Each structure stands twice: as structure tokens, then as C-alpha cells.
Amino acid sequence: MRAMLTGARGFTGRYLSDALQQAGIAVVKTCADVEGGGVGDVALDITDIEQCRRVIDEYRPNYIAHLAAISFVAHEDALAFYRVNVLGTLNLLQACADVGHEPAKILVASSANVYGNACEGVIEESQSPQPVNHYATSKVAMEYMVRTWFDRLPIILTRPFNYTGVGQAGQFLVPKIVSHFKRREASIELGNLDVTRDFSDVRTVASAYAALLRGAASGETVNICSGRPYSLRDIIAAMERAAGYEIEVRVNPAFVRQNEVRTLIGSAKKLDELVPDLERPAFEETLQWMYAA
Template sequence: MGSRSDTAARHALITGGRGFTGAYVRSTLEEAGYTVTGTLIGSVGPSERTLDITSLDQCREAIDAIRPAVVVHLAAVSFVGHDDALEMYRVNVLGTLNLLQACADVGHSPRKILIASSANVYGNAAGVIDESVPPAPVSHYAASKVAMEHLVRTWFDRLPIVMVRPFNYTGRGQSDLFLVPKIISHFMTRKPYIELGNLDVARDFSDVRRVAQIYRALLESDVAGETVNVCSERPYTLEQIVQMAREASGHDLEVRVNPAFVRQNEVKKLVGSAAKLRSLVPDAPIIDFDSTIKWMVTAPK
């Protein structure tokens, strides 16, 4: 009986468990002794479960069957350029609310629920952005996350929830639809040139392994009813990242600016304040972004 309750006390449910972030969070939690069940749409493997979060019935069944100690909600339409706006709102807003409603409906309150929002909610805010900066979304993706955040806050008095606003992060295994993996791929495959948008666009970048460790620390902390930036406070332009990849790979290529890749509503500079994060997770690891780029460039082919 004791071992069964011990196992239940360390059971984590990760929605979007096979996604880029989910894979690292799973690994981090398993290394810490958690039993992890990941959910996804489609065929599943060991320690996985099929779950369409837009179905309240499926959410109820999953929460009731697993009764997880902690939930990490990562499932989302997460590519800003995704062309189906309705799907973004259905998954990102209604899907999130279904999970919370399911917990209430089956009478299960996890020890902690971590919900991933996005720093995109800040839009074109200038300077170093802390959590008090009002959201000003400039895309359907960001707007869906703002709507989700407002509605999740109505659950703060019923469930122990922490929402995270991760700024950009990257690492091995991220889709080439995203900028840093696209740049790395061009260098690793020795392409003669790469087409990019505005090279002066600056982003606050972190390593996905650091993000996973922070998520674990927040799950195990006393924090609830809070929204927290997850960021490095270090902005890098695309030009700087290209130079890091050039040095790490030993390959040179031509950079061509393609006007088609310059978004009209492009956020020029997005840098987060990690002051609140530091106060909640003082021992968060620091991974230099140059090391992240080298790690990605040396990934096995």
C-alpha cells in the first residue's frame, strides 16, 4: 500500500508529451523519480495515452484514470505562423479549460498544475519586460494565450496553478519551422546560403534543458496562483546567432534577406525580466546560449 501511494505521489501527466518541450520535461521528471504519462493525439507507445484536449469527456477520462500528482500542460498549437486561427483558440483556450474542468468534475486536485502560456502575449512591448507589463498580442497565437490566461485565472482559487510565460528557447529536436533550428540545419548540411527576415530582430533565448529544469522546480515549489516569466534576460539578434553557428560548425554561408520573411507585425525586441523567477526558483540553472548552439550543431545526424 505504501509503495502504491508513493508512486501516485510522484505521477506526472504531461499533455503534449511527445512534443519538443514535452520530451525534455519527461526526461527531467523521470530523472527526478517521477512516473510520467504523456498524452498526444494519435498512436501511443509505452507510458503514453491518447488525449484530444478539445474533448471534455476525454479529459475527464484521462484525469480520472491517472489522478496525477502534478500536471504539465504543454499541448498547444504553438507555431505563430499557423494558418488555422480557429484551431488555435479551440486548442489553446478551450482545451486548457477542459483540463481544469475535468479535474473539478472527477473530484481530483493535483498538487500542482503548470500551464504554459507564452511571452508572445507582450507583443511589441519595449525594454525589459516583467510580469506587470499589460498583454498586447499582435497575432492570433498570442491572443489565444491571453484569452487562455484570463480564463485560467478564474480557477486560481480552486486549483493550485502556476502559469509560465516562456520567452524563446531552443535545443536539439526542435522543428526547423523555428528560426534557430532552421539556421543550425543550414550550417550542419553545409548549405551555400540561407534566407532570413530582419537580421536585427532580437530575442531572449534559453536552452530547453534549462526550461525543463525550471518547470520541475516550479512544480515542486509552494508557488500557486502566479504567472511567471521564464527567460534568460539576454537578447540575441539573428545576426549574432548566425555568427555563433558559423563558428560552431566551421562552415560559412551567404545570408540573404528575403522580404517575404519579414512579418508586418514583427516583434522587434523581446527581453524578459527574470526577477520573479529568481525569487521563486533561486537555483535555476544557467546555460550560456553559445553552449546551446554548439550542442545543437554537434547533434548526431
């Protein structure tokens, strides 16, 4: 059995690769630029349809996990969101059709950002998307495009809520907070302290993806979440306990996003039905793991 990962050198890709290999599945790791990558990495620019055809035809993977995306919400090139997230995904699906290859399952990672500020409380997959930024809008467009392929390819769409862990880039919120405590900084500048998010451990997300790839479900959209809310204040308090000191928190208006999604908590009901034995470390354990790394 063989799985092909796009974005294999990304934060999630490294953990998913490990999870699949532990399940006895060989992994074809693709990335846009193989320079400085691992031995055996395969070059694949998903915005190039010819490259997509060549790589899929050569490896004919049993599974495809499509993780490659422009994922940093504050990314400056708006067109890149659509070029990579929408057209790149279309190229992968079209390439499968063009070379006559139907994998057992294709997992396409979307994002819980598609829900926007649509509602309070726990959000189920039936909630209508209301994106508030280019990243989320590109993911909504991608989802609608992908659904046109549901009758031709076995696809599962995932909407991961926030998740973190060792190895996440420092530009993201939780690694930024953890790094301040690791350096024993006296203060930290943050944006809106009342933002509330559903956080998971990256290892949980990787396990969920691996299970969904091997599972029977297709033509489905699934939240990847914990179902529990955490505010910035909660994260700061947990890190103060882990580090053994209190930090001064300053609100920097420059860090407060105009279209900030204030509350984003997912319903894990469908995920629990599809992956009933999914292990979820407590979020404070995840923070302690990151602090100790």
C-alpha cells in the same frame, strides 16, 4: 508521485518528462494521437471534455503540466489556436473539478508572445499584454480564463520566451539556421535580421517547469527566460564560429512578418526567486550542442 503531461511527445514535453523522471516522479505521457508513439503513451484530445474527465479520473496525477498547444505562430488555421489553446485548457481544469481531483500543482504554459510590441527593454510579468497575432491572442484569452480558477486549483502560469535545442522542429528559426550550417550551405534566406530575442536552452526550461511543479508557488505568472538579448546577427556569428566558415545571408521579404515582435527580452527576477539554483548554459553552448547532434 505521478505527473501527467499534455503534449508529452512535443519538443518541450520530451525534456520535461526526462527531468521529472530524474526527480523520481512517474510520468503519464498524453498526446492527441498515440499512433507511432512510445510504449505507454495515453491518448488524450484536450478539445474533448469527456476524454479529459476519463484520463484525469483514471490516473489522478499529483502534478499536471499542460504543454499541449498550437504553437507555430504562422499556423494557417486561426480557429485552431482558440479551440486548442483556450477551450482545451478549460477542459482540463473543468475535468479536474468534475471528477473531484485537486492536484498538488497544475502548470499551464502560456507564452511571452502575449507581450507583443508593447515595450522596449526588459519585460516584467506586470507588463500589460498587447498581442499582435492569433497565437498570442489565444494565449492571452487562455491566461484570463485560467485566472478565474486560481481560487479553486493550485495553478502556476508560465510565459516562456524563445528557447531551442536538439529536437526542435525545423520550421523554427534556430533549427533552420543550424541545419544550414550542418549541410555546409553557402547561403541562407532569413527575414528581419534586427529582430532581438531572449533565448534559453530547452533543458533549462524543462528544469524550471519541474521545479515550479514541485515548488510552493501558485496563483502566479512567471517569465521563463534568460534575461539576455540575442539578435539574428548574433546567432549567425556564433554558428559561423562553430562551423568554421562564413555564410551569405539574404533577406527574403516574404519571410518578414507584418506584425513582427521586434524586441522581446524577459526579466528573470521572479524565476530566480522561485528557482534560485536553475542552471542556464550559455546560448552559444546550446548552439554548439545542436550543431554537434
